Amino acid sequence: MPDTLNPYDRVPYESFPYAQSHPEHLSVIATLFGIRARPVTECCVLELGCASGGNLIPMAAAFPRSRFVGVDYSSRQVERAQEIVARLGLSNISFVCMQSNRGQSPISRWHRQTR
Numbered sequence: 001m002p003d004t005l006n007p008y009d010r011v012p013y014e015s016f017p018y019a020q021s022h023p024e025h026l027s028v029i030a031t032l033f034g035i036r037a038r039p040v041t042e043c044c045v046l047e048l049g050c051a052s053g054g055n056l057i058p059m060a061a062a063f064p065r066s067r068f069v070g071v072d073y074s075s076r077q078v079e080r081a082q083e084i085v086a087r088l089g090l091s092n093i094s095f096v097c098m099q100s101n102r103g104q105s106p107i108s109r110w111h112r113q114t115r
Helices: 023-032 056-062 075-088 106-113
Strands: 044-048 067-072 093-097
Parallel strands (some): 067 093
């Protein structure tokens, strides 16, 4: 591997679903705090550090009318996530490879994609 390779691309890390970030869980928390959130069936989710999509892809499959965007610094992880999404035929999810503290903000990109 070339020395210029992003360190995050050298050894891919595992990617799993996290119940605490699921839209239904977050909706309950929002309700408990008096926040009126979008219905989980039509929500928008941005995940920073998404790896190969192990957390976002199951949500996108469960909520086809919602929108999901994953951002990761590892191009290897993002490519893997995109392969999985293509195989599953999901159209409500996308992945972006970028360092969140450089260049265009992933939040501004996500905001434009969810309008």
